[in-house]
Amino acid sequence: MLVPLTQFWYNVVPLQSLFAPLAGLPLVQAYHWKLVALIVTHTAYGIPICTLLFRAHYKKLSDEMIEAARLDGASVSTIYRRIVLPLSIPMFAVVFIYQFTQIWNDLLFALTIIQFGDASVVTQELVGLGVSQSGTNFPLRMAAALLAALPTLVVYVLFGDKFAEGVAA
Secondary structure, eight states, X not given: OHHHHHHHHHHHSOGGGGHHHHHTOHHHHSGGGHHHHHHHHHHHHHHHHXXXXXXXXXXXXXXXXXXXXXXXXXXXXXXXXXXXXXXXXXXXXXXXXXXXXXXXXXXXXXXXXXXXXXXXXXXXXXXXXXXXXXXXXXXXXXXXXXHHHHHHHHHHHHHHHHHHHHHHO
């Protein structure tokens, strides 16, 4: 039942349709709760795709290993902790890299929830950086874009081997 609902959500309901209701929430309007609203929004939007990725990974796991552990008398929590969790490390890396990249590069949710002038995210700062009445400072904008991309590059370097392993699986 979960898979058809998440596929419906991603295929039929466009992301932009969430912005009008999201901007009008009282939680979003309070200055101190904007970061919480942004975190909740990204969490709610990321859960369906992460669930699909983990479901596909768990469907590929060998039933014989789990059945053998069950015959040996292992509990459900022991089976998960000793068999399923170690085999899921590459998928955790895939989900972490995917979610980190989505959240770090987000501009639409940030523009909806956090208006300019408040504390803003990196992509919001890149929008107006280097633009003045005398022209656009492209070297400054490119340097800032490179600095903004560095955390994503670091995450890919640190978790790249597990990411490749998880994608290949």
